[in-house]
Amino acid sequence: MHPLFIDPYAACFLPPYTKKELDIDEQQHYCLATKFIDDKLLEIAKRIDGLKQVVLFTDGMDTRPYRLNWPTSTMIFDVSPEKVFEIAYDKLQGVGARIPKSCLFFHIPVESGDIEQHLRSKGFSGNRPSIWAMQVMSVIRQISLFLCN
Structure with a gap:
C-alpha cells in the first residue's frame, strides 16, 4: 500500500513515545483531509498566472x-500563534526544512489583532487572486475547510 503523502518533517514535532500511541483512525481522517487540501492548493496555485498568494x-x-x-x-502567509510558530520554525530548521527559493514566506502572528493589516504590510494584495486554507484537528473529529477567492 502506498502512502497518500509523505511529510518528511512531521516527526520533528513528536516525542519518540508518541509515535506508537497515535490513534490510527484519527490519523487516517487527518491524512485524507491533508492530501485533499494539499492537492487543491497546488492545483489552484498552478492555474493562477503571475504572483500567487496563499494564506x-x-x-x-x-x-x-x-x-x-x-x-x-x-507568496505563502502563515497565520498562527507566535510562540508555537517560533518553536516549530526552530525544529523545522533543525531538520533541514527550507522554503523553495522562488517563493516568499511570511509569518503573521494571530495575536497581532488586525490580521488584514498585517497581511498587507507583508505584501498581500486584495486585488490579486489568493487561496485561503485552514485545517483544524479536534479530539473528536477532523474538520477541514477550504476557501478560495
Missing part, C-alpha cells in the same frame, strides 16, 4: 510551506 491559517506547525512543490512566485 494558511495554521496551528503554527504546518509543514506545507516546506514540503509542497509550490509554483514559482508563490
